[in-house]
Amino acid sequence: MRVLGLISGTSHDGIDAATVDFTVDDGVLRGDIVHLSATPYTPELRARLLAALPPAPVTLAEVAVLDTLIGQAFADAAAAALAAGGPADLVTSHGQTVFHWVEGSKALGTLQLGQPAWIAERTGTPVLSDVRIRDITAGGHGAPLVSILDDLLLRGLDGVPAALNLGGISNMTVLRPTGLHAYDIGPANALVDAVVTQHGLHPSGYDDGGRIAATGTVDPALLDVLLAEPYYRLPAPKSTGKELFHLGYVDDAVERNGLTPEPADLVATLTELTVRTVADAVRAEGVTTLVVSGGGVRNPVLVDGLRRALPDTRLIPSDDLGVPAGEKEAIAFALIGWCSAHGLPGTVPGGTGATAPRILGTFTPGAAALRLPEPLATMPPALTLRRAALP
Template sequence: MKVLGMISGTSHDGIDTAVVDFRLEDGALFGTVEHGGSIPYPPELRSRLVAALPPSQTTLAEVCELDTLIGQAFAEAAAAAIAQTGGVDLVASHGQTVFHWVDGGHALGTLQIGQPAWIAERTGAPVVSDIRIRDITAGGHGAPLVSYLDVLLLAGLPGVPAALNLGGIANMTVVRAATDTYAYDIGPANALIDSVVVQSGANELGYDRDGAIAASGRVDRKLLDDLLDDPYYRLPAPKSTGKEHFHGTYIADAIARCGTAPTTADLIATLTELTVQTVARDVRSAGIDRLVVSGGGCRNPVILGGLRSALPGVRLLPSDDFGAPADDKEAIAFALIGWCTAHGVPATIPSATGAREARVLGTLTPGAAPLVLPEPVAEPLTSLTLTSAMALNRPASGS
C-alpha cells in the first residue's frame, strides 16, 4: 500500500509531504520512501494563520475560512506529491494544529484544521485525518505520535537510544527496551526562534537559516535563567505543549520580567541556547547514549554544535541513517499511521502518550471510489525498515 503522509508543524511555515510504499512480511513492515518535500504556505495565508493563533483572539468565521483555505493548500500539496509518484492508495493528513488544550498536566482536547474533504476531492484518494484526538479520549496527550515510528526504527539498538525531533517543539522518545519506552515534548526547539525571526523581519525565510543570526549574537544569561525556570520543564513525562504556551508574547513577558533589552541577534542566540540546554539536560538525566536526530533544528549548526558540546558521551546520528530523511520524518510517521489505520493496527505507544491503551487513530474520508479497506492485521508490528528512493526525484534542499 502506497501512502502519502502530510503535516504542517508547530512552526506553521508550510506543508511537509512524504510518500511511502509499505509491504508487510511476517510481522515486519518494510517501507520505500518514494517522495519527500515541503511546500511553503502562501505568505498571506501564513499571516492569517499566525494572527489567529493563541494568545490572539479569533472568530469562528475565521476558523472556518482557515479550515477551508488550509484544506485547499493541503489538497494542492497532495496533488503535487502524487504527480511525482504515480498515485497513492491513501492520504494521511495531520493538518495544522491551532490549539492543544492541556489543563493540570492533562490533555483534554486538540484541534487540527485543514478540511480533508478538499484533499479527497482533489486527489480521488481516501484520507485519514483528525489523527490525535482518539489517543486523548483514551487518556493520552495525543503526542508525540512520532514515538510509534521511533520505537519501530530503534528496535534492537544497544544501550539506551532515543529519537529527538527538533521541530517547532522538541520531542523525544526514549527506548530503554521494547516494554520500557516513554516520550514527551521537551519544550521549544524552533518555535520561539522562528517567532522572533518573523516578528523582527531578521530573515525573510522566517527562520534562522544555518543558525547565522544566533551565531552573530551573545546569550543573555539573565533572560536565559528566567526562561529555564518555566514550570513546564519540571512536569513529569508524558507531557505535551505547543504554541498555546510558547508563543511570541511569552518572550515579551520574560524580557519585561528581566528588565533586559537584548538585540534581535542576542535574543535569538538566547533562545537557541534555551533549546540546547533543555534538550541536553533531559538527555543526560535519561542516561541516553545514542541520539537519533531529525527535524528542521538538526540543520541548525548552532543547535547541533551546542548539543555535541553539552553531551560529549552521547553519539548523535541523523535519522537519515535509519532510512528516514531528517526533514521528512514526521510526514513519514503520519504515512505509517495512515497505513496502520487502514489495517486496523493501533499506532500509539501508551507509555509514550500516557493513554490507557493503544488505539487505532483517525477518521476516514472516502475518495472517488467506494471505500474498501484491506484485511486487518491481527498481530502487532515488530519492526520497520525504511529505504529511500528519493535521490532520483527530489531536488537538494538548502535548509
C-alpha cells in the first residue's frame, strides 16, 4: 500500500511530504521511500497564519478562512507530490496545528486546520486526517505521535536508545527494556524563529545554518530566567507548543531579566536554552544513543552544543537508520495512515500517556468509494526503511 504523508509542524513554515510504499514480508514491515519534498507556505499565508496563533485573538471567520487556505495549500502540495512520485492509495494529512489545549499536565483538546476535502477533491485520493484527537480522548496528549515510528526504529539499538526531534518543539522517545515513553521537552526552533522573524534577521524566518547564533554571545542571566520555566520540571507524559513558547514569552523573559540583549545575543541564548533543556532530559534518561532528526539538525551551533553537553551519548542522524532527518515526521504520518487503513493502532500508550492504543484519524473518500485493505490482527514487530531512486 502506497501512502503519502503530509505535515506542517510547529515551525509553521511549509508542508513536508513523503510517499512510502509499504509491504509486509515475512512478518516485517518494509517501507520504500519513493518521494520526498518540501513546499513552503507563501509569505502571505505564513504571515496570516502566524498572526492568528496564540496568544493573539482570532475570529471564527479567520479560522474558517485559514482552514480553507491551508487545505488548498495542502492540496497543492499533495498534487505536486503525486505527480512527481506517482499515485498513492491514501494521503495522510496532519494539517497545521494552531492550538494545543493543555492545562497542568493534561491535554484537553487540539486543533489542526487544513480542510482535507480540498486534498480529496484535487487528487481523487482518500485522505486520513484529524489524527491526534482520538489519542487525547483516550487520556493521551496526542503527541508525540512520531513515537510509533521511533518504537520500530529503535528496537535494533543496544543500551538505552532515544529519538530526538528538533522541530519548533523538541520531543524525545526513549526505549527501555521495560517499555517506551515519549514527551515534548520544550522549544527547539520555535523561540529562535520568532526572534529572527521579529527582527528581520533572515528572510527565511529562521537561523539558517546557525549563522546568527554563531555571531552572538549567550547571556547567562537571561538563560537562568528562561530555565526557570516550570514546564521543564513537569513529569512525563507532557506536551507543549507555541501556546506557551511564543514571542511574547521571550519578551516577558527579557523584561524580567532587566536588560535587552542584542538580537544575535538573544538568538544565541535561545539556542543554548534548547541545548541545555535537551541535554538535561537526555542525561536524566541515561540515554546511550540519541538518533536526531528535524530541522534543528541543520544548525551546527545547536548540534555541536549537544555533542559537547553529552560526551557520553552517541549522537547519530536518523538518516543512519534510513529515515531522512528533515522528512521523518512526514514518513511517520505515512506510517500512521498505513496503520489506520489496516485497522491497527497508530499510537504507543507509553509515547502519549493514553490508557490504551487507538486507531487514529477520520477518512475522507476520494473520487471513488472508500475501500480499505483487509484488517491485520497485529502490528508487524519491525520496520525497515530504504530510499528508492527518488525522482
